[in-house]
Amino acid sequence: MTRAPGPGSLAAAERVMQRCDRLAEISGSPDLLERVHLSPEHRRANELVAEWMTQAGLSTWQDAGANQCGRIEGAEPGLPALLIGSHLDTVRDAGRYDGMLGVLLAVEVAARFASRAAELPFALEVVGFSDEEGTRFGNALLGSHALAGTFPPEWWGLADGDGVTLRQAFADFGLDPARIGRAARRPESLIGYLEAHIEQGPYLEEADLPLAVVTSIAGARRFELTMTGVAGHAGGTPYERRHDALIGASELVVEVESVARASGVIGTVGRMQAFPGGVNVIPGRVEFSLDLRASTDHERDRVLAEIIRRANVIAERRGLRFESTEIYRADATACAPWLQDAIASGIRHAGSEEPMAMWSRAGHDGMAVSAVADVAMLFVRCGRGGISHSPDEIVDVRDVAVALDAYEAAVVEVAERVRAEPGRLGSDRLGAA
Structure with a gap:
C-alpha cells in the first residue's frame, strides 16, 4: 500500500510528463521517435534540457562526451558530487519515458534542493547521458564510458549506417575527439550515482507497486x-x-x-x-x-x-x-548496498511499507559509471505489461509523483550517511579503483 502523493508532488509530476512529451517531439524521423548520438536532434535535446536545468537553479555545461550536465553546489563549493540522471538518446521507434523520465525526475529533484543546497554535504549533479542505447554506432554506453574515463580508442573507428565514423561525428558535432578525456570524472570527485528508470518489465505492475529497488544490472x-x-x-x-x-x-x-x-x-x-x-x-x-x-x-x-x-x-x-x-x-554490476538502502528508505518515506527488490534485466549507464562510483537504481512501474522500447511505453503520473518523493528522500538519506561517515565512502571507492 502506498499513500497518495500530495498536490505539490502531483503538479511536479505533471511537469515531468509534459517535458517528456516535449522531448518526444525532437526526433530524426517525422513518423516515429528516434534520437541518436551526435545528431542535430541530440543537440536540440541537450539545449532544451539545459534550459530546464537552468530554471531549476543548476549551472550547466555539455561535457567532452556530449553529455548534458548541471550542478548545484553543496554546503561549500567544490565538494564531491552525488550524480543523478539517466540518458536522452533513444532506440528507433521508441517510447517517451525510457531514459528521458530518469533525466527529468533528476532535474525536478535537483530543483527541490536548489534553495536548501547548503544542507547537503556534497554537490548535486544531474546528467543526461548522450548515448546509452547504441542505436547509431552499434555500441552502447558511449556517453557513460566517456564520463567514467573508460572510453577505448578503438571505438573511434565505429561507423553508422551511412559510413560516418564516430570520430567524424564528434568533429561534426563540434567536439574534439582528442579531448574526450576531459569528460572523465575521478573517483574522489563523486559520492555515488543514482538513476531512476522505468522497469521495462511486468513485475511492479503485477505486484501493484509503483517503485522498486534494483539489486544488480544484468x-x-x-x-x-x-x-x-x-x-x-x-x-x-x-x-x-x-x-x-x-x-x-x-x-x-x-x-x-x-x-x-x-x-x-x-x-x-x-x-x-x-x-x-x-x-x-x-x-x-x-x-x-x-x-x-x-x-x-x-x-x-x-x-x-x-x-x-x-x-x-x-x-x-x-x-x-x-x-x-x-x-x-x-559483466553484471552489483548495486552498492548502502545506496540500495538509501533508495529503500526513500521508497518507505514515500509510503510503501516494504520496498520490492529486483535485478534489472536490461543494461543501464550505471554499468559504466560503476568504474568510478558506487551506483544504485530506482525502478518506476511501467504499464501495459512492462512494454518498453515502443510507442506503447507508458507510466502513470501518480507513480511519477511518488517517485519524485522517494528520489528526494533517497538523496536526503545519502546526505545523512555521508555526514555520519564522511571519510569512509570516498576512501573505499578510491581504494577499489
Missing part, C-alpha cells in the same frame, strides 16, 4: 552463432542423407529456451538467417544470434557452457559444424 553476453551443413535439393535428398543446418539451428533455439528457463537466466535468439535461402533448397548454413543475461556472471556463464555443450551434441548427431563468436560482453 550481465550480458552476445554471440554470432553458425550451423553449417550441406545444401541440397529439397526433393532429391532423402532425409537420412540430409545435413540440414536450419533443423539443427532450430533445435538449438529450443534448447536455449529450455536451459535458460530452468535456471532463471534470460536467453534470446533474436535473429536467424538461412542460406542459400531457396524455397526448394535444404539450408546449408544458418547464421543466428544469442543474447544471454543474468543477475550474476557466474549464472550467465554456467548457462552458456551448457548451451554450447548441447549445440555440439546436436551438431555431431546431425553431421553439422557449430561455431560461435562473441561480439559483446558486459
Whole structure:
C-alpha cells in the first residue's frame, strides 16, 4: 500500500510528463521517435534540457562526451558530487519515458534542493547521458564510458549506417575527439550515482507497486552463432542423407529456451538467417544470434557452457559444424548496498511499507559509471505489461509523483550517511579503483 502523493508532488509530476512529451517531439524521423548520438536532434535535446536545468537553479555545461550536465553546489563549493540522471538518446521507434523520465525526475529533484543546497554535504549533479542505447554506432554506453574515463580508442573507428565514423561525428558535432578525456570524472570527485528508470518489465505492475529497488544490472553476453551443413535439393535428398543446418539451428533455439528457463537466466535468439535461402533448397548454413543475461556472471556463464555443450551434441548427431563468436560482453554490476538502502528508505518515506527488490534485466549507464562510483537504481512501474522500447511505453503520473518523493528522500538519506561517515565512502571507492 502506498499513500497518495500530495498536490505539490502531483503538479511536479505533471511537469515531468509534459517535458517528456516535449522531448518526444525532437526526433530524426517525422513518423516515429528516434534520437541518436551526435545528431542535430541530440543537440536540440541537450539545449532544451539545459534550459530546464537552468530554471531549476543548476549551472550547466555539455561535457567532452556530449553529455548534458548541471550542478548545484553543496554546503561549500567544490565538494564531491552525488550524480543523478539517466540518458536522452533513444532506440528507433521508441517510447517517451525510457531514459528521458530518469533525466527529468533528476532535474525536478535537483530543483527541490536548489534553495536548501547548503544542507547537503556534497554537490548535486544531474546528467543526461548522450548515448546509452547504441542505436547509431552499434555500441552502447558511449556517453557513460566517456564520463567514467573508460572510453577505448578503438571505438573511434565505429561507423553508422551511412559510413560516418564516430570520430567524424564528434568533429561534426563540434567536439574534439582528442579531448574526450576531459569528460572523465575521478573517483574522489563523486559520492555515488543514482538513476531512476522505468522497469521495462511486468513485475511492479503485477505486484501493484509503483517503485522498486534494483539489486544488480544484468550481465550480458552476445554471440554470432553458425550451423553449417550441406545444401541440397529439397526433393532429391532423402532425409537420412540430409545435413540440414536450419533443423539443427532450430533445435538449438529450443534448447536455449529450455536451459535458460530452468535456471532463471534470460536467453534470446533474436535473429536467424538461412542460406542459400531457396524455397526448394535444404539450408546449408544458418547464421543466428544469442543474447544471454543474468543477475550474476557466474549464472550467465554456467548457462552458456551448457548451451554450447548441447549445440555440439546436436551438431555431431546431425553431421553439422557449430561455431560461435562473441561480439559483446558486459559483466553484471552489483548495486552498492548502502545506496540500495538509501533508495529503500526513500521508497518507505514515500509510503510503501516494504520496498520490492529486483535485478534489472536490461543494461543501464550505471554499468559504466560503476568504474568510478558506487551506483544504485530506482525502478518506476511501467504499464501495459512492462512494454518498453515502443510507442506503447507508458507510466502513470501518480507513480511519477511518488517517485519524485522517494528520489528526494533517497538523496536526503545519502546526505545523512555521508555526514555520519564522511571519510569512509570516498576512501573505499578510491581504494577499489
